[in-house]
Amino acid sequence: MPLTLKLTYNKDRVKKSGEARVYLRITIDRQTKPMKLDFYWPADKINEERAILLQRYSDDPDVQRRNLQIKNRINDITDIETQYSLRRRILTIELLFRDIGFYKRRITLVKWMEYKIMDRFNDGEIEEGTKKNGFSTIDSIKSFRKNAFIDDVNKTWLSKYSAFLRKKGSAPGTIWGRIKDIKAYLAYAEREVMLVVDTDYRNFQNSPPETDTVFLNQRELNILFDMVDSIELTQLQRRVLMAFLFQCTTSLRISDVYRANSEWNLDPKSLQFIPKKGSKRRSKKLVVPIMPGAKTFISNLDGMFFNLPTEQEYNRSLKEIAAKSQIHKNLSSHVGRHTYGYLFMKYIGNMKALQMIMGHQSPNTTQRYAHLEDEDLFNAVMKMQREINISTLKKA
Structure with a gap:
């Protein structure tokens, strides 16, 4: 429906002096909204049919200026409508009122x-x-x-x-x-x-900086497994540790650990849910295969999986746990997911599978988990030796 507008005033808000605020009544697609003009005029001198103001008295010095103001505003509105039409965009009443503020102005x-x-x-x-x-x-x-x-x-x-x-x-x-x-x-x-x-x-090229991804190796993860039942932990620390180990063994982001619940179709093999990150773009559930051992860290299978504090307290508790465990790494909520990615690549080595599990759109994101420690490098070389069956070295 085309845009229509009419010069008018509020009949119920006429001042004792007989003046009223002048409006343009704008209608787009059956939606009507008044656009205030910044002046008053005698109500009986507002010609709605011709969309002009009449002189208040002979040789009225302001009538021409005010009529020009009305005409310019109408032209502005018409020009905005034309711009939307040329770009084949739908103009709504909300967009018109917003764009009047942009029109012929440079916005910071x-x-x-x-x-x-x-x-x-x-x-x-x-x-x-x-x-x-x-x-x-x-x-x-x-x-x-x-x-x-x-x-x-x-x-x-x-x-x-x-x-x-x-x-x-x-x-x-x-x-x-x-x-x-x-x-x-x-x-x-x-x-x-x-x-x-x-x-x-x-x-302007804006590449993300190279950063070290903090993760736990197998030895450090085993220490935390042993810490679960430690009397050194407070109840809060134990709850946080259980959630963190769930991250380490499922790849879930902390935002999803906070939301994880029994409605996520927890079956013997997988979790099914829409990740919080990027949920506006996703329509399909992410299916995350889950190892049976990961389920042992879930606190409650009938509702929310975990009863956790704020994320700030969660991270503070992880640092306290690291100190008690003598793990000299900066533990945070991100380390759990990184640990899963590192261990998957170490023991499985299938980057395409890891990309699917972690829900990455790009394989470049998954690449960050392809870390190797010195011990991993040595073990890889020893595996190669076994495969090519080197038994002795001939001296030159």
Whole structure:
């Protein structure tokens, strides 16, 4: 249905002076919403049929200016409708009122990101943590160039922003995350009809930094297996350890361990669920094969599998457990999943199978678990010796 608009005023809100707020009543697809204009006019001088204001008195100096203001606003609305039509996009009443704020204005990157982050959060597309990270990126942009417009941001701008963060002492991972955020929200801006984006920003290479993936080897994992029934652990620490070992033996992310429950079709062979990460994009359940021993770590089979504290307390408890176990590694909720990946590659060595189990979209993500320790390298060489049957070495 085409857009229609009408000059009008609220008949029930006429002042004692006879003046009323002037509106444009806009209708799109049977949805109607009034757009306020920032002035009042005598109600009996508002000609709704001709969509103009009449003179309040002879030689009224303001009538021409106000009528031009009305005409310009109508032209703006019509132009927005035309832009949507040209791009074959559907214009809604909500989009029109939003885009009036963008029209013929250069929007700063900060304002756009603030708007879009809250829009995604309110729609349930992102969670509180992602929202906080986004606003941390916004704070860093404010420190760099608060008033930078969206179309200012290109490859050169991102290069200077990256150098600014390095000079401030930001870690490589932090810089990568900040630029990743900016590029993501510029991509959202590109999809908008009324925003202008310099696509040169895409040419800025933003590769994730190389980081060491912390995992437990078999010896360290055996120590934790033995710790399960230790009297040294508090009840909270034991609950955390059981959940952590469940991670180590199933590959589940901590976000899914917190959600794991009896409705996940736990059968003798597998768990079936939609992972929390990327759930907006997924429609098919992930099937994770589960070894029988992993089930022994589940606290409750009739409801939620685990009764866990906050993730902050969970990580703090893991560090306390590591200290008691004399494991000199920085244990966190991520280490459990990393440990599963490392041990799978060590003992099974099938990267395609691991990719399917862990639910990775790209094999490059799975590659990070193909770690080998010195002992693994030696054992691999010894296995080769057995296979080629070297018994003696002939001296030259």
